[in-house]
Amino acid sequence: MTDALLQNAATPVLAIEGLRKSFGALVATDNVSLEVGPGELHALIGPNGAGKSTLITQICGEIRPNAGRILFEGRDVTALRAPARARLGLGRTFQITQLCPDFTAIENVLLSIEARHGGSFDMLSNPRRNAAHLELARNWLDQVGLAAQGDRTVAQLAHGERRQLEIAVALARQPKLLLLDEPMAGMGAEESMSLTRLLQSLKRRYAILLVEHDMDAVFALADRISVLVYGRVVFTGTVEEVREHPEVRAAYLGEDRPC
Amino acid sequence: MILLIEQVLNGLQYGAMLFMLASGLTLIFGIMGVINLTHGSLYMVGAYCAASAVLQSGSFLVGIAAALAGAGLYAVVIELAVVQWLYRRDHLYQVLATLGLILFTNEAVSLIFGRRPPLMDIPPFLQGSVTVLPGLDYPLMRLAFIGVGGLVAVGLWLLVNHTRLGMLVRAGADDREMVSALGVDIRRLYTLVFGLGGLLCGLAGVMAAPLLAVEIGMGERVLITTFVVIVIGGVGSIRGALVGALLVGMVDGLGRAYLPQGLQMLLPPSVADTLSAGLVSASIYVLMAIVLLVRPLGLLPARS
Structure with a gap:
């Protein structure tokens, strides 16, 4: 062992x-x-x-x-x-932010959770009705400091907030390497500086x-x-x-x- | 008044058919960025499969199953064999390849089903007509067509807005790279969307087969109109496809009825006849031109 x-x-x-x-x-x-x-x-x-x-x-x-x-x-x-x-x-963020502009912040994170929970069996279920996933998504938003922005669409977020959201999306996939x-x-x-603090908080938990x-x-x-x-x-x-x-x-x- | 309602119903029925074709085409064009000229051929394949299955089995339900299976499978085969290699290519390559596929499909269909156009009767339970209003009997088959169109609209709305599949499809349309970075194989997603487009073509084919002539080349004729519909509605938008299909259906239906009458009141009969014949067939293009003048991206574009 x-x-x-x-x-x-x-x-x-x-x-x-x-x-x-x-x-x-x-x-x-x-x-x-x-x-x-x-x-x-x-x-x-x-x-x-x-x-x-x-x-x-x-x-x-x-x-x-x-x-x-x-x-x-x-x-x-x-x-x-x-x-x-x-x-x-392998989770990643992009040099030029890659998010779905018409989706809300929480929907972007949900997308990531849904992607991880693969399985094509329940392709027809409604992701917004999945309470457990919603809870998870809120958690990830909270981790990157976007708890209050969940229902705003990406188009409404500031540049820095989009960067934070992108990290939340990557984290929700539960990567081993970021x-x-x-x-x-x-x-x-x-x-x-605030993003540096966020990354500082992620350090050690991920490669x-x-x-x-x-x-x-x-x-x-x-x-x-x-x-x-x-x-x-x-x-x-x-x-x-x-x-x-x-x-x-x-x-x-x-x-x-x-x- | 009777004429108006009848023409509105005709417009609705034509619109329902256009919507079944345009919703798939707009998804493929808007989400995958592929100009797919074979979309009309899928409709033809659906109609032939339906007609041939009904001829052999005598059952309309078997016809529906055959049309869906035939057009859906053929769509998936086309996507895997040809279209998926062209996503990153220029539109011209896609046009050339899918134009080639039209010719191939036409020949393949006449080899398999023969040159003589198959006939398909209206199934017994949809024969006859319903008295919509006193003095207006409307064929049941056409009403059923309108109903199926409505069901498809509701079903697609649910699928796109309220399911995991829809969420992934919308995300893939917005951002291919992100979806791929999340571990979703976008190629499989595209194959699925293409197959879905094929299913809808098959459905349109089986519904149209008892009403229209099932023949080689039926797909090309409706393809142009289908492109007009998605341009009017806004590329990539299913709601746009619905609005565009209804508009085109109405303009076509009402134009056929009222343009000749209107022109005859203004012009000498010989001029009016020639002019109205031309105007009726041009009316949907005029509609498209007007819409594009006011809203260059179409009425309800997927992204503004």
Whole structure:
């Protein structure tokens, strides 16, 4: 039992091994290896055009790598498509918010719960009549601080609230790994700080891979940081190590920028 | 007055048929973004299956089952074999492929069912007519058609707005990526929607078979009108398809009755006859043009 637990703890939730993807002569992902351990918040940073988005779409299963493997809880998922990976427990949010604009906040979360409870037997039942699911959905909204916004449609929500809702939608799927693609993008300082607090509260409960440009948020949240430049991981280390690393400063942070 | 009511009923019946075809087409076009020209062929397949099954079994119920099964299965086959590879392609590819499918279906139907148009009688329990008003007897079969159209409208409303399936379909229309990230295989969902469209075509086919000529090419004729209906109603919207179908049905029914009369009062008879014949067949396009001038997205677009 203890052995099993130990072994389980040692297996990274996400492991990427020698991933490679090229579009013609452009090598977007160049021999990338990366691990996210249980409960770890791993940040992925890199300048624009470094290949972050290409890497994420490969992790999610939207595009296939040319070489390398993606392991999810030790299982090779390289050949699985996006929905199958989501069912295994890969939850994500998008760089550009992806929600159903005509649905209310709570309906978006319900959708996620319904998706998890798969089974095509009760395709004809009414999701809004399912008291247990409604209760669950309210709970998730509460967790991200949107308890009061449940009945407003997405179109009526502020940008920051949509980001929170997107996280609630991802959480309601009960993922094992959360992949957050620039959640702070387009946010004001205040909103960024409240989202940082939200992510802080999720830390340790989920393995999280955070792609983010907001360095304050990254440095505040990350256990480890990987730096991606021209499709290659040039460095992986703790916050302090990344701050001090000369190559990272040169390549990404810029020598003139005080850190 | 009698003429007016009769033409309104005719318009309703035509509208009911158009709605059965347009509701499926608008879902496929609006949600999956596919221009599906084979939609009319599915209706033809439904009518042929119904006519042939009734001929062999003598039972209208068997005819209904055959039409639903034939058109529904054929829709699923088409989706899996051809259409699903075209979702990410330009509309032109979809038009070319589904146009090819029309030709293929026409040939396949004449190979399987023969060149001679099958005849289908009105089933005994729907024969005869009902006195709607004193002096106005209306065929029972046509009234049944209107009733089935109403049932389909209510059923679809329930399905789309109050079921898990409907929720997933609406979400898939809004946001394909999110639904896929939640672990729902959107390809299976699309196949399901396509099959549903096929079922509705089959239903329209079996209801129309006793009233209209079952023949090769019957699908293409109604297809254009069906596209007019969904453009008027707003692409992707079932409510829009309902309103569009009723409008087109009414304009067609009333136009046929009153346009010639009206023009004869204004113009010399020879001019009036030619003009009204042209205007009657053009009336639904005029209606579409007017609607698009006022509301470019149609009357009730899925998203405003």
